[in-house]
Amino acid sequence: MQRQSSYAQNEGKLYLVPTPIGNLEDITIRAKRILQEADYIAAEDTRTSGILLEKIGVHNHMLSFHKYNSKERAPELVKLMQDGAVIAEISDAGMPVISDPGFVLVQECIKNDIPVVPLPGASAFTTALIASGFDAQPFTYYGFLPRKAGEQKPYFVQMEQAHGTSIFYEAPHRLVKTLSNMATVFAPEREIVAARELTKIHEEFIRGTVQEVSQYFSENQPRGEFVILVSPNTEETEQLSWPELIELVDERVDQGESKKSAIKEVAQANQVSKNELYDRYHQK
Missing domain, CATH: 3.30.950.10 (Tetrapyrrole methylase, C-terminal domain)
Structure with a gap:
């Protein structure tokens, strides 16, 4: 088990800061303050983000952090935070981590006991x-x-x-x-x-x-x-029995799909627990 205190003072931390998806007025007061106060801003595209930051009046040091360099850059950013730096990670637009490589940095921070502080905002x-x-x-x-x-x-x-x-x-x-x-x-x-x-x-x-x-x-x-x-499928469908679901898994496996993938897909398609289907499949 791991406990995190997000607001301990005088230590390095990662802020996940959402940016506007279009209208610049959607930047929050808190987001702007964090971007101004952070030691570094990790940006998916420094050129795109540079234009945004200029428009909202933020002038801070940016570091490139995108899907092509995330695995190499994440340990470097973690080292900065271990030395006390505060880093704000932003996406090109919207919420970090959502269709954005921020999750790699979040995982590295969690592994190294570095606080991760999420800010709410546009998505x-x-x-x-x-x-x-x-x-x-x-x-x-x-x-x-x-x-x-x-x-x-x-x-x-x-x-x-x-x-x-x-x-x-x-x-x-x-x-x-x-x-x-x-x-x-x-x-x-x-x-x-x-x-x-x-x-x-x-x-x-x-x-x-x-x-x-x-x-x-x-x-x-x-x-x-x-x-x-x-839109949701509102048709009433008859729930298949566990033996019938197991048979569907077997059919997919016979076609070359892995057991893990077949169980996951059948469970999702039939709105049942993946873990329970896994257990029942391996008890057959």
């Missing part, structure tokens, strides 16, 4: 969720999906069956292909929302069936970063 997927019109409890956030259609489809199968709202991010140049791929999996009447340019001047929510939204963007060029939300 694109929660911002889109509360305005989507879909039930916010439960929901599943997938981040960015794989780019290849064949690798996307297992995710869409999960979303098609899910009884909660499903959320993922997509870039504008890939949106049309992704929506077209979705349309091959989902029922034609399934409702989705495409939210773009959140908190910015051209903020927009496009709501409709998978087919309607896919058709809209095939005729209108997508612009801006997108959050895609899929």
